[in-house]
Amino acid sequence: MTPSDRNLLTVKNLSVHLPCQRGTVRAVDGVSFALERGKTLAIVGESGSGKSMLCRAIMGLLPGRAGLPGQGRIIFAGRDLGKLPHKELNAIRGREIGVVLQNPMSSLNPVMKIGSQIAEPLRYHMGMSSVKARERAVALLAAVGIPKPADRLECYPHQLSGGMRQRVAIAIALACDPQLLIADEPTTALDVTVQAEILNLLGRMQKERNMAMILVTHDLGVVAGRSHETAVMYGGRIVEQAPTVALFDRMRMRYTRALFDAIPRLDDPSHRALTAIGGQPPDLAATPAGCRFAPRCRRAEERCHAEEPPLLGDERGDHRYACWFPCD
Numbered sequence: 017m018t019p020s021d022r023n024l025l026t027v028k029n030l031s032v033h034l035p036c037q038r039g040t041v042r043a044v045d046g047v048s049f050a051l052e053r054g055k056t057l058a059i060v061g062e063s064g065s066g067k068s069m070l071c072r073a074i075m076g077l078l079p080g081r082a083g084l085p086g087q088g089r090i091i092f093a094g095r096d097l098g099k100l101p102h103k104e105l106n107a108i109r110g111r112e113i114g115v116v117l118q119n120p121m122s123s124l125n126p127v128m129k130i131g132s133q134i135a136e137p138l139r140y141h142m143g144m145s146s147v148k149a150r151e152r153a154v155a156l157l158a159a160v161g162i163p164k165p166a167d168r169l170e171c172y173p174h175q176l177s178g179g180m181r182q183r184v185a186i187a188i189a190l191a192c193d194p195q196l197l198i199a200d201e202p203t204t205a206l207d208v209t210v211q212a213e214i215l216n217l218l219g220r221m222q223k224e225r226n227m228a229m230i231l232v233t234h235d236l237g238v239v240a241g242r243s244h245e246t247a248v249m250y251g252g253r254i255v256e257q258a259p260t261v262a263l264f265d266r267m268r269m270r271y272t273r274a275l276f277d278a279i280p281r282l283d284d285p286s287h288r289a290l291t292a293i294g295g296q297p298p299d300l301a302a303t304p305a306g307c308r309f310a311p312r313c314r315r316a317e318e319r320c321h322a323e324e325p326p327l328l329g330d331e332r333g334d335h336r337y338a339c340w341f342p343c344d
Contacts, residue, residue: 023091024195024228025051025074030088032066032073035081041301043069045252046086051245053195056222056229058243058260060236060275064297066252067232068118071198074230075115076105093195111141114189116218118201120181124173130157131169134188141192156187160217179210183217190221197222200232215242236272237279240264248272251298251308254327258335268330268337270316271309307340315341 032044044066051057059067072078074090076097090097093112097105109115117123125133134156135149144152150169157165160183173181182202189197199218203211219242222229231243239246239260247257248269256269267273274293295312298304304311310320317340325338 022052023050024053024093025230026089026091027070027074028089028091029086030070030073030090031085032069032078033083033085034079035083036301038301042252042303043082043300044073045300046088047249047252047254049247049254049257051196051228051230053228054222054226055245056231056243058231058233058239058246059249060233060239060246061249062234062275062293062297064300065249066300067234067249068200070249071115071200071230071232075109075113075198077109107141110137110194111192112194113196113198114192114194115198116182116185116189116200116202118204120178120185121173123185124181126173128172129169130171130173130176130184134169134184134191137188137191152191153187156191157184159221160184160187160190161213162187178206179213182206182210182214186214186217186221190225193225195227197227197229198232199229201234202231203233203238211238235279236275248275251303252300253308253338254336255309255339256335256337257327258337262335266335266343268335268342269309269339270313270341270343272337273343274312307338317341 028048030044030047031042034041034043047070049057059070061067073084084098131150131153134153135146138144138149138152153169154165157168162168162180162183176184202218203214206214215238218229231239233239243260245257246260246263247254248271249255250271256263256272267276277291278293280290293312298308306321306323307316307325310316313320319340325340327336327338329336
C-alpha cells in the first residue's frame, strides 16, 4: 500500500484569510499535513492559533467572508473537497466526516429533543425510517454510556448535564459511522473526571470503528497516550509536528516547550505559582516579521525577529519544527 493509499486526509498548503477593517486576518497560513486511516492526529495550541478555523475549512463550514487563497488543497478519500459542489460536500459532512464541537449547548438544538437530533442524520444520510432511526438512536446513546437511553430520547439538551450533552454530541457525530471524526476541544468546560471519561470514550469508539480522528486541544497533557502524531500550531501555522512519542521525548520548538512547561504537575510543591507564557499571541491581521513566537520567546535572538524559520524535518524526516535555535 502506497502512502497516498494509507492517507485518508491530506491537507496541502492550506490558508484561510478573513477580511477585516484593518486588513486581512491570516487565520490559517500555509498548513500541510496527512492523516492515515485509523490514526489520531492531535492539533495543539493556544486560543487564536487557528486550530478551529483549520477544522472548519476541512468541513467546508467557513464564514461566508472567508477566502481560501493560493493553491491549498484538502484531499479526503481521494476527493478534492475544495472542488466539490455544495450538494456533494453536504453529503460527506455528517456521513463520512463527523464533528464534535467544544460546546454542546451551542451545537445542540435547544428546542429539539435528543432523539430527533440523533435521528436527523440517520434519516437524511442513511434513508432510515423513523422507527429504524429511533432504534439506532437508542443503540448509539447506550454505546456512548448514557443510562436509560430510550428515556433520554425525550429529553431536551438543557435537561442533561454537561458530560451527558457531550456524549449526545458524540452519538450524533458517530451516527452514520464516519471515516473521520473531528473532535474540536471536546472536553472544554468539563471537570477533570468527566474529561477523562469523554476522552476514553472517544478512544474506544475510534478503535471499535477504525476511524481516523483529529483531536483539537490547547492542552499538551491531553494528547499524551491518545494520539499517534501531534501538530503544534501558533499564529496560524504549524510550528512543530512529530509522532507523539518522539515529540514528548525531544521537543525542539521553543513554543512547544513553553506549552509543556505550563502543564500543572502533581509532584510540584503546594502553592507553587503556575508557569505561564508571557505576552500575547500575535495579531494575525498584522503578523510580525521573523518568527511569530519571537516576541514571547526568552531565547529569541536578532535573527528570530528578522527571518521567519521554515518548517523543516530532522535527520529522520518525521519530526518537523520551525525554530532557528531549537531546544537541545
